[in-house]
Amino acid sequence: MTIKPKSTNQINSVTPTILSNSLPSFIITQLTLSLTCTIIVFITLHFMMKLEEFLMQSCHQKSRRIALEEEVKELQGRLIEEMKLKSVLRFALKGPIVSCNPFIPLLPSKVQTLLGELEMLENEVTWLEANIKKLKIRLCTKKKLNKETNYLMHARNQLHCKHQIQEHKDHMQNALIFPNFMYVKDKMVILNSL
Numbered sequence: 637m638t639i640k641p642k643s644t645n646q647i648n649s650v651t652p653t654i655l656s657n658s659l660p661s662f663i664i665t666q667l668t669l670s671l672t673c674t675i676i677v678f679i680t681l682h683f684m685m686k687l688e689e690f691l692m693q694s695c696h697q698k699s700r701r702i703a704l705e706e707e708v709k710e711l712q713g714r715l716i717e718e719m720k721l722k723s724v725l726r727f728a729l730k731g732p733i734v735s736c737n738p739f740i741p742l743l744p745s746k747v748q749t750l751l752g753e754l755e756m757l758e759n760e761v762t763w764l765e766a767n768i769k770k771l772k773i774r775l776c777t778k779k780k781l782n783k784e785t786n787y788l789m790h791a792r793n794q795l796h797c798k799h800q801i802q803e804h805k806d807h808m809q810n811a812l813i814f815p816n817f818m819y820v821k822d823k824m825v826i827l828n829s830l
Contacts, residue, residue, distance in 0.1 A: 721747065 720743060743751070 717744070724751070 724743060724747075741748075
C-alpha cells in the first residue's frame with residue numbers, strides 16, 4: 637500500500653503509522669533514539685570543530701599579538717639606542733667627542749671604542765695640521781732668505797765683474813801708455829826691451 641502525502645505534516649504522521657504497521661514499536665523507538673543520538677553527536681562534533689577552530693584562531697591571534705608586542709619592544713629599544721647615538725654624533729659635531737660627552741657611557745662598547753679611536757685620529761689630524769702650518773711658515777721664511785741671499789750674491793757678482801772689467805780696462809789702458817811694462821798683481825814690472 638502506497639500513500640502519497642500532500643504536506644510535511646502528513647509525512648510525519650504517516651511515517652510512524654507505516655513503521656508501526658511493519659515493525660514492532662520498541663524497534664521504532666530504538667531507531668528514533670539512535671537517529672536522534674546520531675544527529676546530536678553530529679551537531680556536537682560540528683560545534684566542537686567550530687569551537688576548536690575559533691580557539692585555534694584566537695590562540696593564533698594571541699600568539700601573533702604577543703610576537704608583535706615583543707617586536708615593538710625590540711624596535712623601541714633600538715630606537716632609543718639610535719637616538720642616543722644621534723645625540724652623541726650631534727654633540728661631536730659641535731666639540732670633542734669623548735672628553736666631555738655625557739652620553740658615552742650609555743652607548744654600546746663597540747661604539748665607545750670607535751668613538752675613542754675617532755677622537756684619537758682627530759687629535760692626530762689637529763697635530764698634523766699645526767705642524768703643516770709651522771712647516772709652511774719655515775718654508776716661506778727659507779724661500780725669502782734664499783731670495784735675499786741670491787740677490788746679495790748676484791749684486792756681489794755684478795760688483796766683482798764690474799771691478800774685473802775696470803781692472804781689465806785699466807790694464808789695457810796702461811799697456812797702451814806703457815808698452816814695456818807688465819802688471820803682475822797690481823805691481824808694475826819693467827820688461828826688457830828687445
